[in-house]
Amino acid sequence: MLVSLLLPVLLAVQGAAQPAVPADIAPVTLRIEAEEARQGVASDGVHIYAIDNDRIGKYRISDGVRIAQWKGDRTLFAHMNSCTVVGRELICAASNYPAVPQTSAVEIFDTRSLRHIRSISLGMGPGSLTALDRHDGAWWAMFANYDGKGREADRDHRYTTLVQLDDQFRQLRGWLFPTEVLARFAPFSCSGMSWGPDGRLYVTGHDRPELYVMRLPSAGSTLELLATIPIATEGQAIDWDPKTAHRLWSIMRGQSIIAASDIRWNGGKPD
Numbered sequence: 001m002l003v004s005l006l007l008p009v010l011l012a013v014q015g016a017a018q019p020a021v022p023a024d025i026a027p028v029t030l031r032i033e034a035e036e037a038r039q040g041v042a043s044d045g046v047h048i049y050a051i052d053n054d055r056i057g058k059y060r061i062s063d064g065v066r067i068a069q070w071k072g073d074r075t076l077f078a079h080m081n082s083c084t085v086v087g088r089e090l091i092c093a094a095s096n097y098p099a100v101p102q103t104s105a106v107e108i109f110d111t112r113s114l115r116h117i118r119s120i121s122l123g124m125g126p127g128s129l130t131a132l133d134r135h136d137g138a139w140w141a142m143f144a145n146y147d148g149k150g151r152e153a154d155r156d157h158r159y160t161t162l163v164q165l166d167d168q169f170r171q172l173r174g175w176l177f178p179t180e181v182l183a184r185f186a187p188f189s190c191s192g193m194s195w196g197p198d199g200r201l202y203v204t205g206h207d208r209p210e211l212y213v214m215r216l217p218s219a220g221s222t223l224e225l226l227a228t229i230p231i232a233t234e235g236q237a238i239d240w241d242p243k244t245a246h247r248l249w250s251i252m253r254g255q256s257i258i259a260a261s262d263i264r265w266n267g268g269k270p271d
Contacts, residue, residue: 025230026211029247030260032064037251037258040082040192040237042090044111048249048258049090051237053080056090056114059258070114077107081130082192082237085111093141095128098150104129104143106169120169126161127152131193131237138172139165142203144189158182160189162201162223175223181212192238192250198265200226204250205235211248213265233259
């Protein structure tokens with residue numbers, strides 16, 4: 001990317017004009033243009049990784065320059081939706097969406113070169129794998145279900161499921177979403193999930209500019225909704241920045257832009 005193009009690409013809130021947004025929307029502090037920003041984003045604190053089905057772009061946060069790119073075979077990588085950084089590996093959630101029966105896989109890349117290292121097939125499960133995160137010594141997987149395209153005959157969006165997995169990706173526990181969140185997902189499902197530094201689960205739908213703060217229930221099998229935070233981006237996959245406090249990465253898919261939002265939630269409502 002040419003240096004002359006960086007100013008309109010990399011925008012800080014202070015010092016650059018921004019569109020007016022309602023006061024209750026979490027402020028966007030950084031925007032980086034990335035042609036691969038169509039499904040989601042992951043961050044290691046120094047770089048961001050833009051995800052688009054069968055493509056990944058690695059960008060420096062400091063100047064927005066792309067320093068690596070990976071392109072896969074679309075017949076093998078039909079729908080890579082989101083990724084998260086664990087050590088020196090980029091762990092990605094993938095599925096055969098919109099094909100049915102729904103099958104899913106975990107695709108693993110080297111963060112330095114973006115070389116594809118290995119693939120772990122999960123086969124058929126409770127939905128299409130859209131998000132995967134590492135938290136509290138376990139893997140956490142989001143399996144999406146839909147009302148229209150990509151729907152299994154006997155399931156709709158109400159069957160969207162959070163599953164805790166062990167290190168061999170075997171199911172340990174599972175939870176469904178409360179009706180008020182499912183109504184916001186419909187007719188799609190959950191596209192983004194990331195455990196926050198406060199130990200709470202943050203999720204997004206497919207197209208609404210909202211962030212849902214969730215927690216595991218003390219009993220039963222339904223997640224609890226703690227808060228809904230308006231954000232400037234429209235759903236899709238998200239990732240907390242491991243180095244900058246309060247920074248949540250998401251995408252503006254229609255503009256191919258990665259955005260950093262400043263999320264401050266005091267336990268009852270956004271600060």
